[in-house]
Amino acid sequence: MDLGSVFQDAMREAVGVRAAAYALAAVGLNVHFGYTGLLNFGHVGFMMVGAYGTAMTVEHGGPFWLGLLVGVLAAVALGLLLGLPTLRLRADYLAIVTIAVAEILRLTARSNVLEPFTRGVFGITNFADSFYAVNPFSPGRYHVWGTWSYDERTIWVMMVGWSAVIIISLLLLMLMRSPWGRVLRSIREDEDAARSLGKNVFSYKLQSLVLGGVIGAFAGMLLAFDTQAVNPDTYLPILTFYAYAVVILGGPGRIMSPIVGAVIFWFLLEFTDGGLRGAVDAGWFGGILDGAGIGAVRFALVGLGLMLLMIFRPQGIFGNKEEVLLDER
Amino acid sequence: MSADAPPQWLSEVPPQPGVCKPVPILVVSQLRKSFGGLQAVDIDHLEVQRGAITALIGPNGAGKTTLFNVLTGFDRADAGVWNLDDRPVTSLRAHQVARSGMVRTFQLTKALSRMTVLDNMLLAAPGQSGEHFFQALLPGWRRQESANRQRAEILLERFQLDTMRDEFAGSLSGGQRKLLEMARALMAEPSLLMLDEPMAGINPALTDSLLAHIAELRDEGLTVLFVEHDMDVVMDISDWVVVMASGAIIAEGPPAVVGSNPDVVDAYLGRHHGEASHI
Numbered sequence: 001m002d003l004g005s006v007f008q009d010a011m012r013e014a015v016g017v018r019a020a021a022y023a024l025a026a027v028g029l030n031v032h033f034g035y036t037g038l039l040n041f042g043h044v045g046f047m048m049v050g051a052y053g054t055a056m057t058v059e060h061g062g063p064f065w066l067g068l069l070v071g072v073l074a075a076v077a078l079g080l081l082l083g084l085p086t087l088r089l090r091a092d093y094l095a096i097v098t099i100a101v102a103e104i105l106r107l108t109a110r111s112n113v114l115e116p117f118t119r120g121v122f123g124i125t126n127f128a129d130s131f132y133a134v135n136p137f138s139p140g141r142y143h144v145w146g147t148w149s150y151d152e153r154t155i156w157v158m159m160v161g162w163s164a165v166i167i168i169s170l171l172l173l174m175l176m177r178s179p180w181g182r183v184l185r186s187i188r189e190d191e192d193a194a195r196s197l198g199k200n201v202f203s204y205k206l207q208s209l210v211l212g213g214v215i216g217a218f219a220g221m222l223l224a225f226d227t228q229a230v231n232p233d234t235y236l237p238i239l240t241f242y243a244y245a246v247v248i249l250g251g252p253g254r255i256m257s258p259i260v261g262a263v264i265f266w267f268l269l270e271f272t273d274g275g276l277r278g279a280v281d282a283g284w285f286g287g288i289l290d291g292a293g294i295g296a297v298r299f300a301l302v303g304l305g306l307m308l309l310m311i312f313r314p315q316g317i318f319g320n321k322e323e324v325l326l327d328e329r
Numbered sequence: 330m331s332a333d334a335p336p337q338w339l340s341e342v343p344p345q346p347g348v349c350k351p352v353p354i355l356v357v358s359q360l361r362k363s364f365g366g367l368q369a370v371d372i373d374h375l376e377v378q379r380g381a382i383t384a385l386i387g388p389n390g391a392g393k394t395t396l397f398n399v400l401t402g403f404d405r406a407d408a409g410v411w412n413l414d415d416r417p418v419t420s421l422r423a424h425q426v427a428r429s430g431m432v433r434t435f436q437l438t439k440a441l442s443r444m445t446v447l448d449n450m451l452l453a454a455p456g457q458s459g460e461h462f463f464q465a466l467l468p469g470w471r472r473q474e475s476a477n478r479q480r481a482e483i484l485l486e487r488f489q490l491d492t493m494r495d496e497f498a499g500s501l502s503g504g505q506r507k508l509l510e511m512a513r514a515l516m517a518e519p520s521l522l523m524l525d526e527p528m529a530g531i532n533p534a535l536t537d538s539l540l541a542h543i544a545e546l547r548d549e550g551l552t553v554l555f556v557e558h559d560m561d562v563v564m565d566i567s568d569w570v571v572v573m574a575s576g577a578i579i580a581e582g583p584p585a586v587v588g589s590n591p592d593v594v595d596a597y598l599g600r601h602h603g604e605a606s607h608i
Contacts, residue, residue, distance in 0.1 A: 174466055179451070179459035179474065186441050186452050192403065193439035197453040197517050198427035199460075207462055323443050323497065 006274035008148040014267035017154060020161030021222040022265065025239075026246035026258030027168055028215030033244070034252035035176060036208040037188030039091050042082070042098030043216050043243050045105050048235040049074035050217025051224035052109060055124040056117060064130035068221070075217035079210035087205040099237060110232035123231030131225050132156070154226070161222045165259060168215055173255045184208055185253075216243075245306060251316025260317055268305055272298040339378055339569050344582025344590075347374035354379040354521055354552050355400075355431070360409030362392075362399050362576075369395040371576040372409070377521070382543060382553045384563040384584075387573035388597055393556045394436060396573070397525050401433045402426040413521060428455065430520035436529060436556070440506040442499025446490055449498050449509060450481035453516035481516060488512045488542065504535040511542065515551075522546065524555035528562055540566050560597070564588060572596065 013019065025047060032038040053071030058064055082101060086094045109118045118124070137152040144150075150158065175181050183204050186194040191201045224230045246265050250257020276294045279285060289297060315321050338351045353376035362370040370392040377383050385393050398404035400411060402423035410419050413431050421429065441449050454477040459470025485491040488508045493501060498509060507527060514522055527543070528536050543553055544566055557563050563570055563584060570587040572580040574596035580587055587593055 171466070175462075178465035179457045179470060180462055180465035182444070182448055182452050183460055185444055185448075189441035189443055190439045192423075192435070193441055194452070195403070195423040196401070196427055196433050196435070196439070197513065198424050198432075198455060199452075200424045211462075322500070 002278065003275075005147050006271060006278055008146045009274050010267050010271035012144075012148045012150070013270040014263045015158070015162075016150075016266065017157045017161055017222065017226040019262045019266040020158060020165055021219045021226070022242060022246055023165045023259045023262035024161065024168070024222060025216055025219035025243040026250070026262055027165065027172065028212040028219065029240075029243045030247050030252060030254075030258050031172065031184075031208055031212035031215065034247060034254070034257070035181065035188060036184045036205060037091070038087075038205060038208060038212075039095040040082075040098045040209070040212070041095045041237075041240055042100070042102030043212075044235045044237060044239040045082075045098065045102030046075050046078060046213040046216030047220030047223070047239065048102070048105055048109070048230075048232075049078050050214075050220035051230045051235075052118065052124075053217070054221055055127040055224060055230040058127035058130075059119070059124045060117075064128070067127070071217050071221055072214055075213045076210050079213040080206070082213075083206045083209040087202055087209070099240075102235070102237060102240065106232050106235050109235075118232070121232065123229055123234075125229045127230075128225040128228050157222065157226045160225075164218055164222070168218070169255055169259065176255070180204075188253075245302075248316055249306065249309065251319030254316070254318040257316055257318045264317075265302070268302050269298060272301045339381060339583065342378075342569075342582075344580070344586045346578045346581055347372075348376070348581065350376040350378040352379045353377060355411065355413055355554070357400070357411040358409060360396070360399065360411065361407045362395055362404070362409075363407060368576050370399060370406075372396070372578055375571065375578060377552065377554055378569060379552050380547065380550055381568040382547045382555070382566055383569045383571060384567035385554060385556045385571050385573060386558060386560065386563050389558065390575075391573040391596075392576040393558075393573055394525060395576075397433060397523060397556060400426075401431060401523060403433075427517060427519075430518075431523060432514045432517045432519035432521070433523035434507075434510045434514050434525055434527065436525040438503070438506040438510050440498040440501065440509055442497060444498055445495050446485065446498050446501070446509060447478070447481060447494045449513050450485060450516050451477055453513045454480070455518055477516075484512045484515055504531045504539075507531055507535075507539065508542075511539075515546070519551070521552045521554060524553065526556050526558070528557060528559060536562065560588065 025043060028046065029040065029043050032040040050071040053074040054067035057067035057070045082094070082098055086097045108114060110121050112120060114120065132153060135152060135156040137156050139152050141149050141151055142155050183194065183199050186199065187201055187204055194201050242265070246258055246261035249264055250261030273294060276289070276297060277291070280289055280291060280294065315323060342348055342350060355377040357372055357375040360370055360372040385396070387393050395404065399406045402421050402425065410417070412418065413429055416429065418426055418429055418431065441452070451474070457470065458464050458473060464470060482491065485494060488511065490505060490509055490512065493505065498506065501509060511524065511527065527539055531539065540562065547553055567584055570581060570584050571578055572587060572593050579596055580590050580593050
């Protein structure tokens, strides 16, 4: 087994488009969960409306820029729709409603009735041509190191994706260091205390839900541009929980954690995958594990890694141990 | 206000339940609140004198905290009207009540654990432009922030929390959290400070310092309404005492008068405490 190439393949994914998209999704979720304490279990719904908003607009003859706008507005609308009825209630209601709504959205998009609009189970393809038309990279392969390389399309999406991650993170850093961010954190700590000091908790929760949702929509768009395809079955609930894994890996409520979390998440996923594949090919497992079982085993290993992290470093990579222990008092 | 020594104004007020005060800051009428079949609060009339310390006492389950919750918008009344400074606050929501000048603390202290002591204080400052989403992205709020910081530092020093400025509020001791909560409430610039059992769970040494703080605030012109069930604490500090039992106001008056009122003793010890003492 060539560990060097396994490492290079893993690194390619760790800074690749999907890592950027997961980082962006996690940035949005971090606004909800890390800063405001909102339990949004339907983050994938925001990703989906962002991607579908763009794809459907282009598919039905609209310009690409309008598609982006529709995607963002759809996320705003979804945020309001989810938040208005639930944010006055206890935290668990938001969790229940969001996970249900995300599934309803997916099943609706895949239904026969709406096929003229959403193309049902076939999904929509090739809607991001305008995005690739402005690709400044000339065709060819861009080598980083050894087998670690990208084609011109991937490197363009990567550049846009990571730029979005950095710009949005910097904006969030400004917001979270402002009195606005302080109110969000106070709501995470104790919303009754925030109320008793004259803060309109409901309004801030709604703002947080919409802001994080729009960031989630960008993540969905990025994933969709990469594959030039949207399909309802991409947007399974598990995607939300990957985003949670990324946030928790990095440490909730920290600016850097979604970024580093996403990189580590994808590195682990690809490294275990490549490593297991190499080991199977070399016959290390005898007949116990074959190629088909690797997909499952690698997630089990990542899950084990997360468990170990929670046991030995519950605050995540960037978190402050002292801060986590305060909760237990 | 403080020069007029409110306690003397109160000395001419007859000690009767629901009696009118010379200069009331809070006027409550016909307030009812029930939980299912239990009438938790049933008040015909209550006035709180401005610039004085009023204690709200009564046995457990008398409805003191429910009254607090209703007045501050944390719970809805079934009926009733109440005004703060002649402005209606009856139908306001909790944050609007706080902005109108009635700021409360909680029986179980709500320190914002994973925020620093200073952030706890700064949060409470009213009218911050940087709390609006778009203005937060512009530097305009920084000047206001530094003014608020100065005010917070002064309050922290006063409550001997200045050395803890950058610590997480969650790392403070129980008593320090009570102090922080009170300092934080003051940061919100209240006209009426509502303290829900400020002495609960505090060691006796700190109780005296807390009481001294409250008296000092009164002398500076602040109105304080506080819930307490320890009679000794109440006798020392309050200018006026309101006694609740089973949701209703059964007595009010200066501490000495209320302390010797047989109805109050009955409410605390049970109506037939003399006969039941052999059990």
